[in-house]
Amino acid sequence: MTAAGSGGNSAGRVLAGGPFAALRGQLGDAAEEFGGGEVAADILTGLVDDVDRALRERLEIFPVCHHSPASAVAMARRLRAKQPKVIYLELCEDLQPLLGELGNCTLPVALQAYASELAGFPAEWGPLSVIAPITEASAEYQAIAYAATTPGVELVCVDHSTDHVFQQTPREPAATEAGPDDTALHGDAVGVQLGDLRPRFAELEAFLLHHGKVRHWSEWWDQYVEQPLVGADHDTYRQVMVLIGSLFRRLTPDPERLRGDETRERYMWTRIREHRGRSTVHTDDCLYVCGAFHAASRVEQFGIDSTAAYQIGPRTATSWLYGLIPSSHSAIEAQFGLASGSVSIAAATWSRATGGRGGVRPYRVRPAKSGGATGSAKSGRAAGSAKSGGAAGAVQPPAGGAPAAPDEPVHDRLSEFLSAPSRPGGLNPDELRAWCVDLVRLARRNGYLASTADAIAVFETAVLLAGIRGRHRPTPYDFTDAAVTCIEKDTVPGRRDVATLCGMLLGGDRIGRVGYDALPPLARDVYDRLAPLGLDLTARTQKRALLDLAARPELRACSDLLWLLRRLLPDGTVRPIMGERTLGESSVQESWDLALGRNQRSLIELGYDGVTVEQVLEQRLRRAAWDATATAGTALAAVEDSILFLTNRRFTEELGARAVVLLAAERTVAGAPDVLRRIRRLLTYYHGVAPTLPGWVQEFVTAGYAHYCTLLPVATVDEETSVRQVAAMLGFLFSMESLALSLGCDRAQLELAVAQSHPETPATVALLWAARYQLGLLTLADLRARCDELLGNPLTVPSFPAYLSGFVQALDPAPGLTGFVVEVLSGAFARLPDQVLLPWLPTLLTTLRAEAAELMPLLVREAGRTFPGSLRALDAWTPPWAAPPPAPAAPEPVASGPVVELLAARPDSCNAVAALLGSDGAWRVASAVPPSGLLGEHPAAAVAVAALLG
Template structure:
């Protein structure tokens, strides 16, 4: 449209916007044709503006975190002095607003729920945040209402419960979680920004007045023709700057027009439209109810809402509407908790999809405009980080004057649209200061910047502003120029030039919640950690040194820090010291960052009054959950002993562990169960009372349970060697304790005899169990392994057998020399053609399935093989002594017969077996008394042996 088309008409005071509507219709028909939808859209926009401004209850349209809206709000509040302020914000957040004076902005109002009733349990926890910054219209309204006598602040938007009830019907950026909104318009930011950007966690963000095109084509059109990179820059240039100095009527008309434009040009999403309209019905219903109940004159009220809601077309719009009030749906039975959490500019940008630095630029614009116009904004009295409020110094105007100011209907929109905004002149001093400061900051961060770069940034900023049709470079032009002239193609440090520009132009301001605004748990934690002697609310990480031996008064601080470590993770991190079962610390060192992670501490306060209560609740919840196992319950028992000192809670958790173990039908958690029950029993053996009753019952139940499941696990494909080894470790390792409590060993023998595995590693485990029970002698076990190596078809699977034997080292540790023997024999017997392809598989199998038991094997090999290289050539393996007849010790009394029998031990063993003396051939002691049963037989009857030798070998 040309300027001639929209030249200001001659409009009288009573004509309103009729003339503008007709001229827009004529221009649209001339531009698009009579059958196009554009004339109706433009005419409808003007009708929306006319309708909103004609409403008796004054509507103040805003855009969230907009300095222009904040400036207009501050001016209007000083003029009108309303007695009631209706604010578009979740109505159940109202009690939190009084605590803002104890905080340093920006902060966020939060509603949090962990115990759900009416929502799917998988959605827990539910989290809603509403960020508040000083350069926002909502804060100006809040500060005015709370610090001005006889002024009431009423929140009229849906509750946090309704936000999640209606969530499935909407998908706008105002309602997306911060974790999903992480990538902003200008990029994802640097790694240094990630922590500040995640201050809101996975909460849904709600704000006042989200104004943005809701489909990509329209936004791309604006960005292309506006010659800007992202929406935040377009909004700053074409809305914020022109409206910063506009009068109130112009501001209202323009904002309603923009809200109407985006409302009419949105894609067809019936669900989102229905939610927006239901919110508007909700708000108008709440305002009517309050007016009826309080009897307040609507002329003394101000309704602050988003510009899109000001252009609403719902039937309940306006006090004169005759439609039935909206039936507010009931809330669910979910219990909501409320509090304040720290926020930051980058967190707000990530939450609402704004460009990095957009909120910082808005804050700088707000401060600069206040200085230029000498305007005193509203601030809460005693607000941390702010000056004393000037609200009480203003004088209330009469109702008639306020009504006259609001009732004017002059056409300011035509003049605003017909004339381009008057740009501010180039402030060379300000731009020169930016250029010098960015070069200085860049040099501190490792860039090779100089005065020449400062001059280049200055000239490039002016050039970019000219190319983009601007008379004055904006912070965005300066940022692009600095990146072009300084950063070039490399970043020498952690911070790139764009991040340095954000720091220079105001930085990422981070708010804090004051002590008085914290929940009771957070205050209790700060009080109990006060003996550490430093500011726990500071955002810097501090090192705490605890000399517990010489300063026993610090032991309660240690207890609190360990519980916080368990509940909050890296918020507090131990550098030195540990908290194990039965361990008493002497010295500890901690990195404490409670001020930096204040949000986590606040949300922890929603779960209880003290951290001990929260920890107990979490432990009880963990063992009662649908996914709870015996291993989970044993872990909870261990944590209860370490952090809470035991007592009745440990007995309850232990009893639950017994129930869970008896109900399990798989052995997936057997390794965890074995490791944790061993640790607990070792701890209890150091106490005077010994293992409690629940631990005894657990061992008895586990012995019976694993005996029952053992035959099934040996044939179950889902049960691996690690699980079977853990089961056998439980049965053999705790066998003595279990038998003393009344268990029957026959049950275990029967379970082993009933096991018939087919997998190689499981076979090895079964052989180890049979040997442990005395059902498989060592000689037969050696013969079976020798047969495996002699069979070329089985040799490729031998690593699986070795893996099974290594897994058996836990339940049968006496097999360690045997496993070393088998590995050595395999390396000695297998040819290179077989060994070289076989060796990598062996290593990978052992590493995957028995990594934690390999050190035991390595230590045994170290004891077996010589430590010096020179002794290797003469080394004789101990297991070869039994296989070599020449080195077998012979009783001196046997003579030549003894030598013959030593050369043929099988015959001697056969004769000994016929006589009922079953045993192995002695090969260790060199005397007859220590030669085993066969040697003893020869020593007692040498004549018979000599006669037999003479028959077999007369010459000997």
């Protein structure tokens, strides 16, 4: 009988003989008996054909399921028995260089490919991230560890590169959205897994869950596949896994998804044949590890003897970065849609299968030896090595074993497996009893009012649930359901519910850690530079760092780095408790909460952008300032960050020059409030640290003065421009006026801009009135008259809150109007009747809160100075604006006496002295009123000044 994998046409050929002939006939008869017709017969017999075809392939195919302890146990046994020289692994081929670093990590971790600068993909996809989680209870890790610890063994990853993953299956934005709690370690990365075994036919999955009396697919898989296959022999395991893979494959309803899987299979078989053409190792010494779904492949490229060609396309120009990031059981469950706690249950099953004298001896990657770490980095590396499950205690195969013997003929093990009665599994009574006692003890520590009676209730309920669900013994899922029913009841007193406590009994949510030697250079540099703190920053617990910079000035470098990390890393990773850093100020003592070990992934991904944190910040600031959507406010923010965190004056001036260019190019005033706030802070800083302003600051002030003068007439009539933005423009013009005039600007620009502005909205009208007052074009008397006219006109009273909002906004460009605004507001409350005042009072409050909340403290302080401080004084109090003008002061008496009479009688001496002093003033006769001099000769100026002063 010819091999089924010799060509594409053999995929659909029905094999009449062979070891599965009897089973094929039984399935055909069953389909006919139940009236399934020819379609059902083709599906059932096709399952057997797929198994026969996969097992007859000359290159041994080892089907696995992702994070399956049964697959891991079978893999460890097969590797010891076969001792393969080449292992082909279904894993992204460009992730292979990372496998050597697994010995420096504590599992679970994830291999990651990351790209922030895209070429060949839509820009809105960025950044792109692909992760492949690795746990110890997985077949891929056993294969990797075997290849890493056995001399002469070659491991070849044959799946799509990460670039081809996005070429073949472009992700949708909503497909990668992840909750902040479960997948924080994976973020929005696209997950790839070895062996995705889950029904793609919704009706089939619902049927299996219903008749299996389970709630989730993970529970069904553990009950009906994992537990029976953990102790199965190699032939039984392979045949059952290929059968399941074939079943799910033939019932896939989505042809588009199936075409994507077939593309991967063509890619992998093409890579395998390419390597076989270069390798001198015999095919009998090779092993192909892939998902059971792909083991039942029917593509024409299937098998090393196939001659069907497949053209692999080139990669895009996207530059990919690679590294290891921490993972966890909960992150894996959320990433791939598994039931909560299923990965922890798999880890417990793996521990039972590998423990004891009769257990399977697993393979583990030995930790790599390296030096050069200091301080906390050394302790972190040591801790990672100790927990990574090194080779200590694991029996390794001898180096360079003998060639594998030819495989024995295939025997039908499916018939026996499918017809055999189910074997008792799950928890024995002693194990279940111990779990119940431990759970009650754990629940009491977490605030539950649990007792021995609850432990008995959980035990009996778990046994009852197992009987209802047709099981010989309770499973961990039955135990969890019973515990939630008997202990949690209706409230959760603490942070952990009972389901979480049950997971903790199985080992908890294990979280991996990347060792020091496997970190990127930036992360290692951070740990080295923070070593003087004397803290183990690789631990997942939060650490408190106390920095007395006056007593220990050598910690100033650590403080600078911590502020940098706070700027670059997510919130909560590095959090200051005491101390601050602002322009021109720094703390003498600081206190920090550090959670670098808990947020190791963020630190690792930061290392993809550069070698040091300073380089990364400079790149990000430059990218933000030169972005197509950058504004002048964005560039000024970059200038502030450059001053605070970088000691690079040239770079700061470069960013400042960019801010000048962006300000001149803006056609709207949407960013005026941000620009005003930031340039004021920068001016205050430079006035305190430098004798002269930098050139870019001077250019920014002059360019902003001319720019806002030009835009003011248009902005005041633009419906999309808010009153806050117009007030910010005027604030810039008036507060920077003296500096701008000293740098060569002309005040006539501002006068013309105000004269050409003709606003229509009430708030902007009031704002322009304040601007004209600041320019001397209006007096306080004029403003009072206009406000009185508004309050006296019934048509304008409803809109008076908007006018008042404009006056409040004007306190920034014209702070001298603070008292006038208090006067206007007080006059409105005094004059208007309740039937008018009460309807627009809510509008007044909401308007002031929305548009002038930050300026209200000025009014409150001014009102506190104006109004009396007690009710008793209020009765006799007269508002300053309502008080009568003071009477003119009495003229000072004219000087008289003997000296005056003597000088008047002898004026020649005084005239001679005056001549020596260069004065030729004439004598005047004293009168009752002293002469006014210059003011008397030019009374118009005095009148104008008096009008300005009110």
